[in-house]
Amino acid sequence: MHYFVSDVHLGSGNKAEQRRVESLFLDFLSKIEADAESLFLVGDIFDFWFEYKEVVPKGFVRVLGRLAELSDKGVRIVMLTGNHDMWVGDYLTEECGIELYTSPQRFNVAGKELFVAHGDNMNIKGNPILRLMNSMFRSKRLRKCASWLIHPNHFVRFGKWWSSRSRKSHSTTQSINVLQPLIDFATEFGREQHIDHFIFGHMHYAADITSEQHTLFMGDWHTQPNYIALDNNGRIELKHYK
Template sequence: MLKTYFASDFHLGVPGKYSSSERERQLLRWLDQISVDAQEIFLVGDLFDFWFEYKRVIPKGYTRFLGKLAELRDAGIPIQFFTGNHDMWMFRYFEDEFGIPIHRQPLLREINGKTFLIGHGDGLGPGDYGYKMLKHIFANPFFQWCFARVHPNFGMGVAQFWSGRSRDVHPPQTQFLGPENEWLLVYINAQLEHKPADFYIFGHRHLPIDHVLKNGTSRYINLGEWLHYNSYAVFDGENLEIQFFENPQGLVFGR
């Protein structure tokens, strides 16, 4: 039986439990493992801790990971990429080089008779108005054009500095805050009538979460991250569950 895989928040480029290069090799082992039975792979944002794609320049590094994506696509496995808040400046490279579609908004998809709403999750739900304003600026084509005029040596250095300041990568998230305080969960419960789905799959939160929504049947799945948890979700056509790669002590929250 072929399976659908979902993962997010690799944050390649910064250390976590392991160095970025060690984590990259770990991801290659995972991709090799799932390639045996994958019918489709969803990469749901923040694969890189920072990515800005100049017209003729892409960020240095990640050669093994990018090569593996090319290998999977050449083998005929569909891959979907969603931009996150750390790699929203992905433009045409993945589409032109690998044939991987780039999604900037949550996507509603049907898979084996089940409905999925899939997105990275940043900027959704109540509050966080400062970030929402900043995201609007970052997504503006004029400001993107201005940044592209800056030499990559300087521009990438400044951007990586601010990317590192945006969150502390070392301690993992360890607490589920409940339906009233998990802002993505508040957003999803509000979407139940307008965008009904069986599964609402997001990243960004950095905590593996599997939570039944207020209608009693739909589920909110947060994919966690690969800085510490190595978590991902797999759908076998009937059941969906969060699993952990090379991490036997991984925990699922929100149940």
């Protein structure tokens, strides 16, 4: 079995909320252990992750330990970064055995051609502010400067504040319309190349949509924990977790 999750946003909310979501996610990781061949983490697993060369953010140790354990047992763990956790270095790969990507990817899994992306930097041509933010956030040079100039305590504190702000703006726009730009992207992309399923997170709105292309969206774990399961016969399903 192959599993997909996104937008767990570990570290978000007050301490009790953080623990609640972390336990739920750990529980999920235990459940899938029995039959998981691979686990795809499709972005925003952490509410804020910024890695310095020698420093990583505090927290999430249970999840990191569990991921390392799964990887040691032979489960393939793939992570595509999201807009909250794109500033990764080599830590997650070295310590937890995670195969890391910072851009959308195609995978052939269980005989199916998959297009997997967090969904944050796609179809934003018409939005200059998002484009500017996207190129700033992804700039290697800016990141290097920030790492040299800003003390980790200050940067992580700022990042957490920024993340909680961005999440609140998300939760007020809960409508299926938020999916449209990504559905349009899939429609266009699917006309040029054969893809069986498009898999996205980011919008915090879970949906299984068959229009011209089959497009699946995972929601966030604070409000609607869910995941996608793909079995070895190529059957795919969006499932609610508890």
